[in-house]
Amino acid sequence: MVVGEIILRSTDKAKTVELEGRVHSISGDLVDKVTALWCALDRAHFSVARTLINLGKADVNHGPLHPLLIDATIRGRLDIVEFLVENDYADINETKTNDENKSNCLIIAASHGHTQIIEYLIKKNVELESKTCVDENTALAVAAIGGHLESLRLLYMTGASSNMGNHTKKTPIALAAENNQLDVVNFLLEQNHDHATFDDLELGVALHILSHKGTEEYKPEWVIQILRHSFIKRTQLNISKIIAESIAVYNFQKECQSIDELDQIQHNADRLYIEALLIQERILVLRKDESLFTLLFEQTNELIGKGEFDRCLDLTLHIFHLCQQFEVHNCHQQFFWVFYTMFNSKMSIPVDRFWETCDLVFKPSQENSNDFHKRDARYLLATAGKMNHSEISLILRELNLSEDCVANIYNHGSYPQGTCTPKSDRDLIIVTRSSQSPLKFQSDFDYFHGFELHKLFNKYDVCVYSVENFQLALEKNYLFCVQCLFLPDEFKIKEEIDFRITYLEKYYxxxxxxxxxxxxxxxxxxxxxxxxxxxxxxxxxxxxxxxxxxxxxxxxxxxxxxxxxxxxxxxxxxxxxxxxxxxxxxxxxxxxxxxxxxxxxxxxxxxxxxxxxxxxxxxxxxxxxxTNIIKGIFKVHITFDCKPNSEQVIEKLKKTCQNTKYKIAFIQLCADKKKNNLQQLIAFSYYHGEYPSIIEHCERKIHEQFKNFNILRIQIKSLGSNEGVPQTDIEKQLFWNEKTCYFEFHYRIVLKQELDGNFLKFLQKRCESYSTYKLYLSPYAFKQIDHKKFHYIITMRLFDVGRNEAFQMNNQVVKYYKRISFLPSKVEPEFIVYDTNIDLMKAENA
Known part of the structure; x- marks a missing residue:
């Protein structure tokens, strides 16, 4: 009555009913996040629980961790389970844990060994074979893992399967053995006493050896214990083994047929490993289980890693014969990787035997191929290039393309390149007669563009082009597509249109x-x-x-x-x-x-x-x-070290330059007289010629003529108007050194006297204020020897543009100076093609 009154008087029934708290359960445990309904059920106050559910609409799925039916099952509370089920408050098959396994109450009861709850659930027609989501274990399997023999016996006698494997194909007997539950193992062996049950047990041991040998997880004592136990039970139940003949791939060893034989090898890890291989093959061959091939191919990789190539070839032949025996035809790629990995190893391989085995394995797939049996990587890659028609059909169906509308299919990428790995996707280009929107190229350069790319089945990267767009890509010489025209025939899956003729005649x-x-x-x-x-x-x-x-x-x-x-x-x-x-x-x-x-x-x-x-x-x-040939006039600019006696060096240089084309100039690296002046001495001249041959010619002449001077720097500058100066930005970026080849625009200011500091600051600010075009004030006054006039230089350097853009920028700069009534007397556009000391430019700007 009280609970009902509280609910009726509450302004927010849901909040009141679902309010959480912390209490001690009837067993004395402190439990957090419990509701009133959980407390009523815990103390078996079922009338209160009924009021909370019927009147207060209490949520039966709101438990501390899991729904209340699961919570009651975990705690072994049959009375609560009965209350919830009998009153149709919970569904025994649909109510599941909130964790990733999504286990129902039968699986939970089996994992805890709550036999009474299992018996009740069975009477209520619970699903016996429901599985956990992650491990895919049934109730019988989890009972086997936990060693709950009575629960397992009840499930088994009710009809639960003991042969159903989980996500790793392990059956309950293998899981029981893995967890050392020998009572469960004995029960299952005695109940089934057939080859399949013994095989499950022994296969579980074999897989443990093969997976864990040499690791901390390996349990050699357990291996011998379970195999010994299997022999004992085989003898008791008269279940014999069917032993295969010995073969070279297993060192002519046979599987043990008695405990005495097992005892002789129990301390020999390598022999136990072979025993595991023999057990694995015996069982999986009898079952025609194709997972055997995956396991055997893993063994070939281990042998390759150890450099045991003869054994690897033995095993490869053995796998090949098993494929024929099984009539298995889908191991093409695995065989390829065995041979290709061996071929690419950095160790010596048995060449003749290698190619004999390779030919034998791949002969059926190469019968209708062109002659590419040359003994090299291409032969191996050609085998990988083969794709079944069913694979192509599957891809086309996924892309909603009919075979009739597909003109060409190219298998490009890592396989023809020889860079493939076992994890490599296949790269395909499909050229279809279906229509597509025209390609849109990037604005900076008409080359890259968007295209349809589909990643299918986690193994194919498929690009789709219409015929028109593929041809447009060829027109742009898009190498991604151009390369496909010249693929070896085995990588051209379909080629109804020969684009090579069009490309070579029109676009090459x-x-x-x-x-x-x-x-x-x-x-x-x-x-x-x-x-x-x-x-x-x-x-x-x-x-x-x-x-x-x-x-x-x-x-x-x-x-x-x-x-x-x-x-x-x-x-x-x-x-x-x-x-x-x-x-x-x-x-x-x-x-x-x-x-x-x-x-x-x-x-x-x-x-x-x-x-x-x-x-x-x-x-x-x-x-x-x-592509980087320039013809025309070049300015050669030589910088000399004039320390410690500048006057003496200048006089000496004057005499050297007499009757030559060279003119001498003096650079004062600081125009402010109040500071210590740093000085440079230069000589410059003009040559007519062709770059790059002019470089060697000028350098030879310079070092002959000025051999008695300390040369700090040689610059060779093309006039900006010369033929061959890079026209476009992309041409400059692609074909010319980004650091040592650049445009310079020199804006000359003629002065009748040396520049004073105030005007220098004014000019500096003007340059800095026009930051759009990287203008800066060159910190030197330029005066030719014997001339009275000083030239003050403003320089614009452009590193990432071609002539077209550079001259447009220059026009903007000239307009700017005209606007501020400061028009230069002369503009010298140059393209620097050679600089022996680019760091000196950084010093000038410092």
Whole structure:
């Protein structure tokens, strides 16, 4: 009555009924987060509980940790379970724990050995074979794990299966043995006494040996104990083993057939390992369980790692014959990885036997192929290039593409490159006759663009282009697509349109190829300057950036930059790409330098290695397609050390320059007379010629003519108007050194007398106020020897732009000075192509 009155008088029934507190249970335990309903049930006040549920709408799923039915089951409170079930307050099959396992009350009762609750639930038609979500264990399995024999016996006698495996395919008897519950093992053996039950037990032991040998989890005493127990029960129940003939792959050993034989090997870890392999194969072959192949292929990898190649080939042949016996045809990739890993190992392999085995295994898949049986990596990669038609059909169905509308399918990426690993996805480009929106190219350079990328089944990266868009990509010489035209035939899954003819006749352009190859490399280096949390920038890699750390993405794209330089070289030299594996060794070297991928300490060494390699590859392309040739007039600017006796050096230099083209000038590095003046002496002259050959010519002349002087710096400057000066920003960035090649605009101010400090400050402020174009005041006054006039210089230096943009900036600067009535007397535009002491410029600006 009291509870009912409280509920009726409450302004917020739900809040009142579900209010949580901390109490001592009837057993004396302090329990937190309990409600009034939990307290009523705990003390068996079922009439109060009924009022709370019926009148107060109390939530039967609101328990301290789990719903109240589960909570009561955990505590073994049959009375509460009966109350909730009989009154239809809780469903015995649908009510589950709040943890990741989502166990129902039968599984919970079995895990705690509450036989009475199990018996009640069985009467109420509980589902016997329901499983936990994570481990997929049944009630009988969890009873086996806990050694609750009476609960297990009740479940078994009621009809619960003792042969149902969990997520690791372990049956209850294997789980019981694993947890040393021998009473449960004996019961299951005696009840079933068949080959399958013994096999489950022994397979569990074998898998323990194979998985844990050499680790802290390995339990050798338990292994012998369970195997010995199995022999005893086999003898008692007259269940014999079916033993296979001895074979070379297992050192001609046979599986033990008695306790005496087991005792002889119990202290021999290697022999026990072979015993486990024999047990595993005997059982899984009888069951035609294809998981055997996964386990055997894992053994081949271990043998390769140890350099035991003959044993590995023995095992590979054995797996091949088992595949034939099982009529299994889906192990193609696993065989490939065995051979490819062995081939790429840095140890000597038995060559003749290797290729004989390889030919035997792959012969069925190569019967209709072209002749690529040359003994090299391409032969192996060609085997990997084979894709079943069913795989292609599955991909097309997922993309809603019919086979009729698909023109070409290319398998590009790591497989033809020879950089694949067992975890590598297959990279596919599908060219379809279906329509697509036209490609949109990046604004800075018409090369990178958005494209359809689909990651399918966690193993395929598929790019889809319409025929029109694929052809547009070829027009831009997009190397990602161009390379596909020259893939070996085994990597062209379908090719109804031969785009090579169109590309070579209409779009092939050596200058453009060099340009885009350099751009790919530049884009890869630009990734290094991205913040860790930035979006991944444009690139030609199909790597799924959301599934890998940024550092891995950058690492792979640095290699792709090198690879595209190589592809560019091959295209320019041969109008083809004849070897996709030519630079694959570079990725291996990068991995060796990098070491642990999670350790960032070697990142700079990897980057320096790639920079060095990129310079090497770029120089080859420069030789094939010269793009940085400038013709016209060049200004040679030589800076001399005039200390300690400047007057003497000046006189000496005057005599040297007599009757030559050189003029001498004096630079005062500080125009303020109140400060100590730092001085430089220069000589300059003009030459007509061609860059880069003019560099060697000028240097030779300079060192001959001024051999008795200490030369601090030689600069060679092209006039800004010369033919060949980089026109566009991208041309400047791709083909010219970013630090030593740049534009300079010198704005001259003619003065009749030396500049005073006040005017200097005024001019400095004017330059700083116009920050748009990196203007700064060069801190020197320039005066030719024997001239009376000083020139004060304002300089604009531009490092990342081409001539078009540089001259536009210059026009803006001149307009600015005109607006402030400070128009320069002369503007000298120059493009610096050579500088022996770039650091001197930093000193001038200091």
């Amino acid at each position: 352009n050596t200058v453009r190829i060099k340009e885009v190859a350099f751009y790919e490399m530049l884009s890869s280096f630009n990734l290094l300057n991205r913040p860790q949390d930035a979006f991944y920038p444009k690139c030609s890699s199909t790597e799924n950036e959301t599934n890998q750390p940024l550092s891995d993405f950058i690492f792979k794209n640095l290699f792709h930059g090198i690879r595209f330089l190589d592809i560019g070289e091959q295209l320019i030299q041969t109008r083809s790409v004849h070897d996709f594996t030519r630079v694959s060794y570079i990725l291996d070297e990068m991995k060796d330098i990098r070491g642990d991928p999670t350790d960032e300490s070697n990142k700079h060494r990897v980057v320096e290695y790639v920079r060095k390699k990129s310079v090497e590859f770029k120089s080859k392309l420069d030789a094939l397609v010269p």
